[in-house]
Amino acid sequence: MSFTDHDVAEALRAELARRAEPVVPSRYDFAGRAIGAGRLKRRVRRRAVSALAAVVLVGGPGTAAVVASRDEADVRPEPVPTSGPQTPSPTPTPTPAPSSTVAATRLAAADLQQGAAPTVPYIIGNVLHDGHVSVELALPGPPVSVARLGSDWIVGTLVESSDGDLNPGAAVGVKADGSSWPFSDTNARGVVAAPNGERAVWADGPRDGSTTTLHAVLDGGVPTMQSEVAGAWTPVGFIDDARVLLRLTQGAEAAGTVTGVPDVSVWDTRTGESTPLPAGLRGRAAGAGLLSVLTEEETPEFTPCAAVVEFSTSQMLWRSCEWIVQEFSPDGRTALAESTLTDGVGPSQYALVDARTGSVLVRWDGNFRDGAFEDDGMLVFPAAAARDRPNSFAVVRCDSAGGCVRATELQTVDATFRDDWNAVVGR
Numbered sequence: 001m002s003f004t005d006h007d008v009a010e011a012l013r014a015e016l017a018r019r020a021e022p023v024v025p026s027r028y029d030f031a032g033r034a035i036g037a038g039r040l041k042r043r044v045r046r047r048a049v050s051a052l053a054a055v056v057l058v059g060g061p062g063t064a065a066v067v068a069s070r071d072e073a074d075v076r077p078e079p080v081p082t083s084g085p086q087t088p089s090p091t092p093t094p095t096p097a098p099s100s101t102v103a104a105t106r107l108a109a110a111d112l113q114q115g116a117a118p119t120v121p122y123i124i125g126n127v128l129h130d131g132h133v134s135v136e137l138a139l140p141g142p143p144v145s146v147a148r149l150g151s152d153w154i155v156g157t158l159v160e161s162s163d164g165d166l167n168p169g170a171a172v173g174v175k176a177d178g179s180s181w182p183f184s185d186t187n188a189r190g191v192v193a194a195p196n197g198e199r200a201v202w203a204d205g206p207r208d209g210s211t212t213t214l215h216a217v218l219d220g221g222v223p224t225m226q227s228e229v230a231g232a233w234t235p236v237g238f239i240d241d242a243r244v245l246l247r248l249t250q251g252a253e254a255a256g257t258v259t260g261v262p263d264v265s266v267w268d269t270r271t272g273e274s275t276p277l278p279a280g281l282r283g284r285a286a287g288a289g290l291l292s293v294l295t296e297e298e299t300p301e302f303t304p305c306a307a308v309v310e311f312s313t314s315q316m317l318w319r320s321c322e323w324i325v326q327e328f329s330p331d332g333r334t335a336l337a338e339s340t341l342t343d344g345v346g347p348s349q350y351a352l353v354d355a356r357t358g359s360v361l362v363r364w365d366g367n368f369r370d371g372a373f374e375d376d377g378m379l380v381f382p383a384a385a386a387r388d389r390p391n392s393f394a395v396v397r398c399d400s401a402g403g404c405v406r407a408t409e410l411q412t413v414d415a416t417f418r419d420d421w422n423a424v425v426g427r
Helices: 005-019 031-056
Strands: 104-106 122-124 127-130 133-136 143-149 152-160 166-174 180-193 199-204 211-218 222-230 233-238 243-248 266-268 282-287 290-294 306-310 315-320 323-328 334-339 349-354 360-365 378-386 389-399 404-406 423-425
Touching (some): 122 143, 143 180, 143 199, 143 423, 152 180, 152 199, 180 233, 180 243, 199 233, 211 233, 243 282, 323 349, 389 423
Parallel strands (some): 104 360
Antiparallel strands (some): 143 152, 199 211, 290 306, 349 360
């Protein structure tokens, strides 16, 4: 039996319709969730094509072959260099072996044994926890980040607009006695702290994305550096204890971003000086002297390939179209990566990878939120109780061998807004 091109097209159309899943919209409406919605569409399309390929790949005259592998079907050209002097691009090394060689473990928080509480700061609801300290917070909106700043903490939040949308909002200082103060409440975003906890940074500025003011403060909230740059930039992580990687913000957070703005991807909080990344790379995460970068522009409909670059040498250590590094371990040996097929609000697949080779060490499937390393060998991140219980979750702890326990009790949120856990782990 053979198939014509028309038969293939009709079968693909039917398979797509059958496999399309309803999407429950979140009440949050900002760039990250718009990107998540696009990822869901891509995941449905790829699953349908993959399933159809298994049926259609039959030899014989007139047969049309369907190839659904991301590495084969999603081949992207390298960025075309522009005229004039350019920063040399790093020389890539071979892409690591496919992650399919490591089987994924389904991670459901309800199935795990109870373990010790996280040793990093974390927020659930309106309460900040850190060791034996629990502080009730009065924030202007849902928290999106938390980090230690000396003996205090700095928290990044969203704020709700008059029409009910949630946008980048405030950077708030918090003390152990529960008192708090705003560092900034003008479109503040990208609140991150140095690994040693001695300084923190954030960005703010007009919502049209025309300019960004970068701020750095020391322990105690003492301002140490401020720089204004063109375009809308967001800090994504400290490369070391002083230099910060920035991301050019796209989408709803910066609808008016001007084109052709100077690349200021690396900001030195000691001198205020900025330097670009190698041509064609965009910052995503940083730590331990390593950079996680995207190789092309990310949009709601397109998640590009990613790479890890050694900052000191600009050498590209590895490149992948399957995984994007979200966080590096303190010693720089391993990294937490999320799948490029991530859908919805949070990652649906996590992997612990070798930071310098990209080799996948452990894989988990589930419903997760952003994670952090407690130390060189332990990860913590929020995870759903089970696939069919998305409005129940806990913070879990996993080790480099893949073993996991619950680090908090199970929490339940309103099933109507099942994606809105308001749970954040710190760094």
